[in-house]
Amino acid sequence: MGRFASLILAFAVALCLSGCAARKEKPSAASTDDRPESADSSKPEETKVPAATTPAASPSPVKDLLSTITLENYPVVDGSTATIPLAIALIQKLTGCTPAQAEESVAFNTTDASYYAMHDGKSDLLLVYEPAQPTIDELDVFHTMDCREIGLDALVFIVNEANSVNSLTSEQVRGIYSGKITNWYEVGGADTPIVPFQRPELSGSQTLMLNLMMKGTAMMAPSTETIATTMADTITDISAYNNSANAIGYSVYYYARNMYTQPGLKFIAVDGVLPSNETINSREYGFVNAFYGVILLEPDPLSEAILDWLLTKDGQQLLKDNGYVPVMKLD
């Protein structure tokens, strides 16, 4: 009974709060061009920073609602691999639980699967990158879910630190991944074949690669590894980047910098700009994409309150403190 009453109260507070927090308008049903601006694959360089560049402090009703959050009533959060540390930090911040309890609470399905999980009613809040186009189409993502930009990330290219090439143009990158450029000599490096590694089709970084870099240019077939499992099944993996001397791969900035750092690896500049927190936040680096907080159009109040909070100064500071690039300017 008490829980029911609190839910009614929470819902009422959430209704009062609607429109208070900085948020994007839900996209219209016209076309996928109505997605959040920075997810527009056709004009990545022209992506605009959301209007709310100065975050507001947490409205007190949001705080009141957030104060009711415990580990027990915490919404089911899902999302991309790269947002796992954010999800863990968020649970700790809002519930006061231990790091171990926070980790135990996180069960992520990765980017596209998490959209399906929300669609199937298995999660309440996503901290997630943009899904692949087939997922957008099948789930009608931008018309069935409320997607709000909460942070910025970027598509980055990685090579072995021994590689003498430090910068590529976007045209050169497209040439490498379409198979037209096959030797590092052609882009100013040593006379050695280029080994380009790709990512699986339904991965966040592959979606960024297709949308931000390739822009309709067909990618060459990826190399794969076949793994024997049970009697009848095999797993075919897209070969993972192995940081060999002549390799090139791509990932998202946060993941490559904070979650899967490897020795002897370096980022390369694209079109003369090296990816960094600063060049991503300022969008000087040209391949920036947002990541999102996603709730259903009729969300549970706590999930919406959490998403609202993430777009406050405190919420954005949490992102920054955990190595993410906030969508808003905090200075």
Next chain:
Amino acid sequence: MDARGKDDEEQTMNTGSRRPVLILMITTACMLLLISACSGKNPSGSVPAAGTAGTEITGTITFAATPAASPSPANEQSPSPSPSPEPAPISIPVPTPASVFIPRETFPDGRLFEENYYAVLPGEGAYYNLYDSYGKQRCTFLFTDGQSTPPTGLFKDTSHFADSRVNMSEVQTVVPEDPDGYYNVLKYNSNGYYQINGNNNVVTLYNTAGKYIRTLTYMPDDDQGYVDAVVACYGRETVVSFTTDTWHPDQTSTASAAIYFVSSDGTINDKCEVRKLPGKPAGLLGRKYFLAGAYDGGEECYDIYDFKGNAVRKNVSFKSDASFSIWSSEAVTYIHIMDYYMKDGQIYDASFHDVAKNQTEKGGKLIYGIDYDVDGITCSAKYWSRGSDPNNHYYTEADNLVAVGTTDNKIAVKMKDAEFVFDSSGLSYYSINNHVLVLSDNHGNYPVLSLATGKLLYTIDGFDQLQTADEYLLVIKGYYDTVTGTFPKCYVIDKDGNIRYKTQNSSVEIMPGENILLHRGPYVGIADLNGEWIIKALNWELTRDQDYKNPWEENSG
């Protein structure tokens, strides 16, 4: 005081003689208390505070405080048991005892875990990363055997991991590696580096510094026969084994083998070779004889052959898990290196002499199946303290043998370097590690005694798994529910009886030292006994983007 850990010199000097024996007299009242604690739950369901002189009762683990018995040598007169007053239980309103956070002792040189171990954790895709004890990533390697358990944890020997490239840049190979990765691929074990060329049956050995030390070549009986070459560590010696089977027109087969024992400077200490055995070699006895043959029925199904191929003993057996084995994938080679065999219930050595009661190997190591006298109690060496060897399915060598004997009210335990006698009140042996002895009342209660003090630390009132690591116990109650994703309850209990970490939402596996392998949320890694990460990575499911392909569906399509 730790009754184990005497230095080797003393062990050698005392071989064959009585070692200091520790008698720990636990009083009758203590045992009554123990049994009462085992059988009864606190009606209130509450528990006393940890560390208080009371009886802690939980739904899972029962702590029964016990007056400490003073340890005394076995050859001293034991004090008469005297009843002790049962301490009054102290209750606190907590359903389970709180775990105790005790900061981990850090290594002074900054290393993360014990020297000579490597941590292997998932990398991206089908790659796994290997880190040294300072946490520095040393290599990444492919692991594409989907039918085996992925290699995750702390390992000493990384040679089992295909394509692992630890320290490889330090080795100047004398034969080139096949770029396709089939022949002469440089591999590593704790004795050094090696290359195997299956084309011409050549093994090239290097020492731990990467310096070339020897080449070994084997000529099979049949030019067409496949030769299986295996390299393994046998202490400081490197064992190189060549075996081959030859099928004959009458549908019989013969096997040949050559096993070399090579020291670190390349010297061949022993060469054991035999031709045309009637069956695959199953054992090498005392470096003098091969065991082969596998008859239907009965345990004593092997014959002993000399190096000329003559059968010198028939119908013998051996304890397979009491001996080191060299093996290759799918058991093409599976040969036990042994010094003893059994026939008609008697143990014999490689000179075919009976092994006498109380006889030990050099260094005091017990011999499987032999009886030992401890304070007048006959103890049979048929148990092992398996310890924390993390190599689970790579496990090839039995750890310390444990001899156990009981009388109506005492239990005696003998290991390589220590002996203990406890009052047992009919309790039986369950397991032992460096710090505690776990007993069983055969009714689901497991009293845990400190080897150092003889104190009853606590009683475990049932479990689904009890894993006795070298330094701690891992108690698991329940099973992973694949439908709900619910984990069993795990308790990590340190040597002093403190619950250092408990969880019902993560999974724990034992590791060497005061380390655990922890799967928690999106991470897997090495953690200390408090569950604090030492080194972690994203778990396998998050880093491997997989695309399942069912060949039957493809075929039908």
